[in-house]
Amino acid sequence: MTAGLPDPSASAAVLIGTSRYAHLAQLPAVETNLAELATVLQDATVWGLPEAHSLTVTDPAGAAALLDPVYAAGERALDTFIVYYCGHGLRDSESADLYLALTGSREGAGYTAVEYRHLRSAILASPARRKVVVLDCCFSGRAARTLAGPNALAAQAGIQGAYVLTASPKDHVALAPEGERHTAFTGELLHVLRQGVAEAPETLDLETLYRAVDARLGARNRPRPQRSQENDVGRLPLVRNRARASRRAPAGPVMDADVEAAMISSGLQLARLLRSAGRTRDALPVLRMILQSGTRDADGDSVIVHLELAELLTESGQDRQAIEVLESAFQLTHKRFGPEAITVCRRLAELLQSAGNHSQACEVLRHALDTLERSIRTS
Numbered sequence: 001m002t003a004g005l006p007d008p009s010a011s012a013a014v015l016i017g018t019s020r021y022a023h024l025a026q027l028p029a030v031e032t033n034l035a036e037l038a039t040v041l042q043d044a045t046v047w048g049l050p051e052a053h054s055l056t057v058t059d060p061a062g063a064a065a066l067l068d069p070v071y072a073a074g075e076r077a078l079d080t081f082i083v084y085y086c087g088h089g090l091r092d093s094e095s096a097d098l099y100l101a102l103t104g105s106r107e108g109a110g111y112t113a114v115e116y117r118h119l120r121s122a123i124l125a126s127p128a129r130r131k132v133v134v135l136d137c138c139f140s141g142r143a144a145r146t147l148a149g150p151n152a153l154a155a156q157a158g159i160q161g162a163y164v165l166t167a168s169p170k171d172h173v174a175l176a177p178e179g180e181r182h183t184a185f186t187g188e189l190l191h192v193l194r195q196g197v198a199e200a201p202e203t204l205d206l207e208t209l210y211r212a213v214d215a216r217l218g219a220r221n222r223p224r225p226q227r228s229q230e231n232d233v234g235r236l237p238l239v240r241n242r243a244r245a246s247r248r249a250p251a252g253p254v255m256d257a258d259v260e261a262a263m264i265s266s267g268l269q270l271a272r273l274l275r276s277a278g279r280t281r282d283a284l285p286v287l288r289m290i291l292q293s294g295t296r297d298a299d300g301d302s303v304i305v306h307l308e309l310a311e312l313l314t315e316s317g318q319d320r321q322a323i324e325v326l327e328s329a330f331q332l333t334h335k336r337f338g339p340e341a342i343t344v345c346r347r348l349a350e351l352l353q354s355a356g357n358h359s360q361a362c363e364v365l366r367h368a369l370d371t372l373e374r375s376i377r378t379s
Helices: 029-042 063-076 116-124 152-157 184-195 206-219 257-276 280-292 301-315 319-332 339-354 358-378
Strands: 012-017 054-058 080-091 098-100 130-138 162-167 203-205 226-228 237-240
Touching: 012 029, 012 063, 029 054, 029 080, 029 184, 054 063, 054 319, 063 080, 063 116, 063 358, 080 116, 098 116, 116 130, 130 184, 162 184, 162 206, 184 206, 203 206, 206 226, 206 237, 257 280, 257 301, 280 301, 301 319, 301 339, 319 339, 339 358
Parallel strands: 012 054, 012 080, 080 130, 130 162
Antiparallel strands: 080 098, 162 226, 203 237
């Protein structure tokens, strides 16, 4: 690990995004933001956050769906904890408080969204020594007028001991320019993380990232970001500067789909042989190694690895770890329907039920039924 960078094995990230709304403008670019930001954070040439330490929450329908993953991931983060939200930001008609929109949120009705102070509490509950909050929110013109001063939003969103980076365009057009893959702010953030900063040192701190993103947005005449920090936390290195990487060095652990599929298949075969021989304790690290190697979901094989690992963990009495593995698989199958998705939902619901998490088990089963219904309608 590069000296001075946060330890990815002791860190965590929760990436939250709401792209689909019943009463507000749709933000399709949010899904792309979530997927590509997760990939960049996991890239060994940028930071190398383990896939198991990166949780994506897409289109949360209720406060628990948004906040529970933050509490859970925050408990495991000891070094650095990153929380990212992208979607509509709202102001209640009776107050100037900041709210984060859910799929069913309505303009001017803060009680239909998640009040930001609850997210702040969830982040503060983490023992992580450094906390980073990124809010890529848009506001209506009415709500924007309640913000006084160039850094009012960042000041209100500030969290003790944390670095808060915000984007606050006045409308959804500025947030998500038509025809572009990303929202304006996150698009530039991804560019800087991928390309680096030519004049900066080998590692980039949050202040350098902020200035680079701000300059790119300003050059394109787009809304400028804001930030709030305490104790100069923004001066601590966060990621590698890819602009300073040696051209002779390999670009990173890049494997084509065929190699990844072969690795997954071989690992699965070895784990199953060990299991059949009664060597469950030896099979567990093999499956974990496959998932931590950064392989992507090739034709559902990665989901199968998750299922195998969860089953072994359950047999070993490690139900909590099995739930975490199945929750990760649930995110992989969240947007598609197939036999693996049904199996993941069923096993996850059973474990949640056994653990006494009845409401979460119901949410998982409800998602499976909704996905099945959509599949039937489109077939």
